[in-house]
Amino acid sequence: MKDIFRFLYELIIGRPQPPMETPLYRNDIFPDVGGITLLLITMGMVILYYYLLNHFMRTAVFSHWYHWLAILLINAAIAFGYAVYYCRINEATPDSYIYWFAAANALYSAIFFLLFSMAVKWKSNNAAHTPF
Amino acid sequence: MAKLFVFGIGGTGARVLRSFAMLMAAGVDVNCDKVVPILIDPDTQNADLNRTVEALKSYRRLHTAAGDKSGFFKKDISKLADIEESGEGKIKDTFTFDFGGINQSFKEFIHFNEMDPDTQSLMQLLYTQDNLQSPLTIGFKGSPNVGSVVLNKLLDSPEIRYFADNFRKGDRIFIISSIFGGTGAAGFPLLLKNLKNPDSGLQNAGDISSAIIGAITVQPYFGLQSDNESAIDSNTFVTKTRDALAYYKNNLQGLDTLYYIADNPDTPYENRPGGASQKNNAHLVELLSALAIIDFMEYPEADFAGPTLYHEYGLKEDAREITFDHLYEETKQRIGKQLVQFKYFAKYYKDFIHQDKGKNYYKALGLDNAFANDNFHKELRQFLENKQWGFYAWLHELSRNSRRFMPFDLNTSNLNLLVKDKAVSHSWLKKGITHDGFVVRLNKEEKSLSAEADQRRKFLQMFYKVTDDYFNEKVPAL
Numbered sequence A: 001m002k003d004i005f006r007f008l009y010e011l012i013i014g015r016p017q018p019p020m021e022t023p024l025y026r027n028d029i030f031p032d033v034g035g036i037t038l039l040l041i042t043m044g045m046v047i048l049y050y051y052l053l054n055h056f057m058r059t060a061v062f063s064h065w066y067h068w069l070a071i072l073l074i075n076a077a078i079a080f081g082y083a084v085y086y087c088r089i090n091e092a093t094p095d096s097y098i099y100w101f102a103a104a105n106a107l108y109s110a111i112f113f114l115l116f117s118m119a120v121k122w123k124s125n126n127a128a129h130t131p132f
Numbered sequence B: 001m002a003k004l005f006v007f008g009i010g011g012t013g014a015r016v017l018r019s020f021a022m023l024m025a026a027g028v029d030v031n032c033d034k035v036v037p038i039l040i041d042p043d044t045q046n047a048d049l050n051r052t053v054e055a056l057k058s059y060r061r062l063h064t065a066a067g068d069k070s071g072f073f074k075k076d077i078s079k080l081a082d083i084e085e086s087g088e089g090k091i092k093d094t095f096t097f098d099f100g101g102i103n104q105s106f107k108e109f110i111h112f113n114e115m116d117p118d119t120q121s122l123m124q125l126l127y128t129q130d131n132l133q134s135p136l137t138i139g140f141k142g143s144p145n146v147g148s149v150v151l152n153k154l155l156d157s158p159e160i161r162y163f164a165d166n167f168r169k170g171d172r173i174f175i176i177s178s179i180f181g182g183t184g185a186a187g188f189p190l191l192l193k194n195l196k197n198p199d200s201g202l203q204n205a206g207d208i209s210s211a212i213i214g215a216i217t218v219q220p221y222f223g224l225q226s227d228n229e230s231a232i233d234s235n236t237f238v239t240k241t242r243d244a245l246a247y248y249k250n251n252l253q254g255l256d257t258l259y260y261i262a263d264n265p266d267t268p269y270e271n272r273p274g275g276a277s278q279k280n281n282a283h284l285v286e287l288l289s290a291l292a293i294i295d296f297m298e299y300p301e302a303d304f305a306g307p308t309l310y311h312e313y314g315l316k317e318d319a320r321e322i323t324f325d326h327l328y329e330e331t332k333q334r335i336g337k338q339l340v341q342f343k344y345f346a347k348y349y350k351d352f353i354h355q356d357k358g359k360n361y362y363k364a365l366g367l368d369n370a371f372a373n374d375n376f377h378k379e380l381r382q383f384l385e386n387k388q389w390g391f392y393a394w395l396h397e398l399s400r401n402s403r404r405f406m407p408f409d410l411n412t413s414n415l416n417l418l419v420k421d422k423a424v425s426h427s428w429l430k431k432g433i434t435h436d437g438f439v440v441r442l443n444k445e446e447k448s449l450s451a452e453a454d455q456r457r458k459f460l461q462m463f464y465k466v467t468d469d470y471f472n473e474k475v476p477a478l
Helices: A002-013 A019-056 A065-089 A096-123 B010-025 B047-066 B117-126 B129-133 B144-156 B158-165 B183-195 B205-209 B234-251 B284-298 B329-351 B360-364 B367-373 B375-385 B391-400 B435-448 B455-473
Strands: B003-009 B034-040 B172-178 B212-218 B257-261 B309-312
Touching: A002 A019, A002 A096, A019 A065, A019 A096, A065 A096, B003 B010, B003 B183, B003 B284, B010 B034, B010 B047, B010 B172, B010 B183, B010 B212, B010 B284, B010 B329, B010 B391, B034 B047, B034 B183, B047 B375, B047 B455, B117 B129, B144 B158, B144 B183, B172 B183, B172 B284, B183 B212, B183 B234, B212 B284, B257 B284, B284 B329, B329 B375, B329 B391, B329 B455, B360 B367, B360 B435, B367 B375, B375 B391, B435 B455
Parallel strands: B003 B034, B003 B172, B172 B212, B212 B257, B257 B309
Antiparallel strands: none
């Protein structure tokens, strides 16, 4: 799992900066932030959208594509914020790399949101065809 | 089960069949495999006749797409030409009886000028000058003595032969006519006499003459404005009815059951003797007359073993404005639920469905594309919204006539208030029947009907199920 997250992030933003913090990012920040935001929180938001808002609440008012997009953007914002927050509490050097990492995390959270949506939407009563 | 042949004679016959088509569209059940309406009216331009024909044609196209398990439009209503099992020759592919365009006066029809003087004198005794000069293209203008001669042509027609060729043991016949006009009053006893004649020379004459035959004879229920130019005077309706009843008493042989219905005329209609201008608003009496067809099919064969059964219709309460509360339980049981369901469906289809773009069921059924390109939806919209003969037009006409039948609030946009005097209970926490609630239920039904491959049938089944659930769960008992 560590290698997967390392591959994903470094594919976009390159090796951690400054170089001396490479172990911190690779061993702690990448897997923790990726695991929590990309897997747990994103999956939680997808379930919130498809099964809480569009299944158990017995209303169809949130089933439009733009509602789905709004949740995706909120999820991306959380991913961005959590990445910055996690770098800071781990006392990573405060330079621009942190923000590039947060932006990459937000982008991946959107991609994961889309993938999870495709996987779970079918059983949703009111949003089985959202976003398409 | 067998076929039911329904002969609708004259303007009243046509109007009753229009109401019957609306009841069938709503999913009211009639106990037979197939209904075959045959409209008999020489006045081919009659607007009432043409409105009924359009409604029946539209119904037929929708039934073909919907099948017999869609809830709405489920009963097979066929044209005579569609039922070919045997028989020779072709008949016109229409619901109407083809008189071949009787483009002549009654005088020409009976070859008056070729008669000897004594016969001419007799004819002048039996028929007024107006009768003799009257063009047959607009019917018999309330003159059954004219109709009884012209309609004798019926038995020799290809339609009647075709009907006889395809009549099978167990099939039933129902005849709708008015007793106070021309075409119906003349056509009913004539048709019955010929059907009951085992030596008529028709194919299967034995089976036809022994078939169970029911009829409704509609007594006066509307008046006409006085018009010196018109051949029809509604002041004679009661006299004509009395005379015809006296004739029926002794001459209706072999009828298994006869239904009577009438009403006190209130606001008179415009006096239009026939043609395209004869377009009377739908009336409660016609709707209740259509119920006679359904009632007739409920009786098992054994019940007709004795003498003729007679039925009359009565309202639970005499009122000028009729809602479901004024109907007896039996009537409500028979049509109440189906009409409410169909009204909800029609309302949603007309006013709400286009707001559902992006909703699950809407996308799953590809409704954007279907509304633009699928003839089924074009036809459905016609059936519901056509201003001349559609379901909404029919409801509006019923609600404007006198007596008024207005079981629905036709102006409200609140789905909780659709059924008059039966408001669905709702509050801040309990929403009753809402647009959003409809969408949620339609989404659910769309998923649960995943086995139905035909999108049109699925569409109707979804709405039938949702309106059925709403009726059972939310609408107060009728």
